[in-house]
Amino acid sequence: MQTIKAATYPIHFQQKGYQELEKLLSEKKYSTLFILVDENTKEHCYPRFLAKLNTLLSIKIIEIESGEIHKNLKTCVSVWNSITDFGGDRKSLLITLGGGVITDLGGFVASCFKRGIDFINIPTTLLSMVDASVGGKTGVDLGVLKNQIGLFANPQMVIIDDVYLDTLAARELTSGMAEIIKHGLIYDTKLFNQVKEFKKQYINNLIYRSIEIKNEVVLQDPKEKSLRKILNYGHTLGHAIESFYLESDEKENLTHGEAISIGMICESYISNKLLNFSTNKVTEIKETILSIFPKITLQESDFLAILDLLKHDKKNLSGNVNFVLLYDFEDYKIDCKVSQELIIESLIYYNS
């Protein structure tokens, strides 16, 4: 598969990635190679990666605990301390090997260590392949607020290799489908239709097209002044729902994809009410998503807490909540204001 040229770096696919990595390692004369993993990617992905890596550089593994709950500054400090203890300097390279938590946190850690060292992302989950591989967003959560602390910073390269997908639990694999569906809805109906007829052997095509779309959008608007906001479709409400479940002690956490898929159903409903988005298409979205994702039942008693979390979304200015809504497939409106009543109505629609 052809390399995709992102803003300042290439996204390489399969075997070519490792060849290009080897080339970069010899050109850049790094002093030490740090690999950031969690307990899962250390066990399942790192051996596969190491088998393909050909270098004489000193390699140090840094392991953090998996899960969104560890995507915080405390974990950053432990990684910074590890790099320091291993003698990391400005010519060190950090390779992130994992899902979105590892790539987001790792990019942030690298960008702030001694005012910035190089990093390379090797996303190992479907979600991080189609989402975190483009866009330069790095960061960690502050309390329950997702990605409240972070930076725009680009890696030296990204390597996408579907061999790592074999290591994923089914629920994690499914999680990534939400972003692919989103890219389809806002930008490419053909992609959305392919998701509906999804067969596993075609996963690489879905990944490739999804990355292409996100890259096209981000290149036009890297700092999210306008167009890039369409990538937040399903995320305004989805993030709040995800935070709510993360914050709750009693409820099991949702995957990012599960939360976003609820957000997309609700926001298609809101689109129908505010922008006359077709009722049939709302149904089509709901049915497609519920054929892939499990149905969660949202408690009505939780709605107000979810609304409260909405207000802290990074994209909201001066307390206004901004939604991306659909006129039609591939036709959107950004910065839409939505009343609390209609948001609640949409949550009830999801439950119905």
Add this chain to the structure above:
Amino acid sequence: MQTIKAATYPIHFQQKGYQELEKLLSEKKYSTLFILVDENTKEHCYPRFLAKLNTLLSIKIIEIESGEIHKNLKTCVSVWNSITDFGGDRKSLLITLGGGVITDLGGFVASCFKRGIDFINIPTTLLSMVDASVGGKTGVDLGVLKNQIGLFANPQMVIIDDVYLDTLAARELTSGMAEIIKHGLIYDTKLFNQVKEFKKQYINNLIYRSIEIKNEVVLQDPKEKSLRKILNYGHTLGHAIESFYLESDEKENLTHGEAISIGMICESYISNKLLNFSTNKVTEIKETILSIFPKITLQESDFLAILDLLKHDKKNLSGNVNFVLLYDFEDYKIDCKVSQELIIESLIYYNS
């Protein structure tokens, strides 16, 4: 005094600064204005600043504890939480009002909050005026390692107003003289001579010339690949000494200027041994510095601990300690390797 044009922003002096600030506030349509202070600048500088500020914007003061010991991620988290609690969004502006701890930490905090909000620096100490106002270095310490975590990030503007110097204790005022001496030694002998004949009413000239010099250097080499390293004259050893005193429970902390002034004396001695820098000039530097700074007596039993801290300096690659040394005034050599024995000899020379 004429505005100095730094990389991406202006450095305004005296009254003009407040006029330009007012202009910026009305152009940029910020949502909230956060002012970062410590207990000292809140009491002594903030009223003076407020008297000159003309805005209808909502102003929120965020106070942190003064001192290098609080220049850490824990303090950042408290500031990020405060901004969050006050409803800060991407259109918020952070104004730092204080010394190097406030400007360095504030710039870092702003650059990482929701992936970056605007900030303006108003340095209130002599040191931060001549040092932190140019160069885009932001950051905090990691344990005893100074500025280990940080970024290159530029403010929207810097305002220099000597009215804030009246609020400083004598020791803090003196601290800033070390950087002015350094700029003189590496770049402008005339400035060094002016320091020797220093009269307080000329302080603005010393500040202005010092900023000009640093700006000229940084513009040529923003990311410290070569020329900018000359700004580390006196700092390689000075930082280690500063860290050592900070780390020690028994010893009183040194000011940055006190530590750097020791570093400059030692490194002039090393320059004499390795680059034939004139013995008379070594004496001239020592006498000038000791006419301004108090003589500290370094314990020989502490030398090894200081050498150990040297190894963690950000500028050191693969465990090598790199010094900037002098052939002559205004004539330097970067990336010099120095033996441990000679470093110890130079510390003994300082003590003598």
